[in-house]
Amino acid sequence: MHVVSVVSQKGGSGKTTVAVGLAVEAVRAGKIAAVVDLDPQATAANWGDRRGEDVPPTVVSCQASRLEKVLAVAKSQDLDLILIDTPGKSADAAIAAIKAANHVLIPVEPHISNLETLSNVSELLALAGKPRATVIISKAPPLGRRHEDARAAITALGFSVAPTVLYQRAAYSDATNLGSTASEYEPRGKASIELSLLYSYIASIL
Template sequence: MPGTVLTVAQQKGGAGKSTLAAHLAVALLLKKKKVALVDIDPQSTLAAWFEARRESLDEAAGGLIFESVTGWRAAKTVETLAREADFVVVDSPPHAETDARVAVRAADLVVIPTQPSPPDVWATRPTLDLAEKEKRPAVLVLNRVPPRALLTDQMAEKLGDYKVRIAKARLGNRVAFAEAMALGLTAPEFKKSSQAAREVRALATELMRVK
């Protein structure tokens, strides 16, 4: 049976897409799963992160499989990795280009990060439309959540109008995420007992059950 493909997609920039993809991949890896991370975003954020990871850990990068690929090879790469890994996490381009459609089409589940602010909530609609057009299930993840619970709950209620699943686990606006990424790591590796680490682990556990 092929592995599960989780495509992290969001057409609006600044939603924390690449950070979420890296953290989700490593969280699954720490659950003793074989995980591949694929960067098909031309900005190559994850490619730079993975290089830092190899320097921080070693050439094996902690057992995480990584590929950076764009264009016509993207779909085939994801398909091949899905035959080898339990999970394939794909970081897709931020716009509705061909590569973004390929990434969504390859997904078993489209994971859409959004910050809990009105502009971010409004901007999520095109990504949801793309997932719907490709007939792929989607889940929204509230990311970079500020301490102001009232606004977050209001935005979550608004997202509920879109008739899409919203993950119960939320990721806060925490320094540990950025600090870990700078070292090629993730919060569960960098600060295992931090709130950021607990949030990522909870999200990974939840998404493993959603499809």
């Protein structure tokens, strides 16, 4: 079982979009996947409620102190992939999620206020034993070079950056409102292609 934690120290960076999007892509690829929601706001859990409990992936809401127990149950059920969605500004939850992970994904918007939080994330990774981590540029403007400038800045900080950028597209939020993902909401759309490419990349490095 692979455990992937989605971590950021800034709210609104696209963590839930990445977590549920990759979980659904895994299901579409024939894997058994689930999402664990550590965020008290329960954004992923609410998405799961809108989706319906009989439609995979399963979404479990829990406190960080219960994470080890939840993962033990998941392992006994032969899941292939767990995506852990974390709060925006909780170091304790982030460290718990990072320690449990085989790989950490760090969504950041290509803005200086987001990039500046990477130093805090780097400290959390160090405290948790420095697991493998990849930054995902998310909510990038479809026009311009801001994402490329961000990629250069992130690389200079010593982080690996996913080759696929998630751009600012209405399909992501519209799909979330319905308990689905962009791949399901708009199968032939650009957002769907982005999620598919991102999943293929993440699957290749796990």
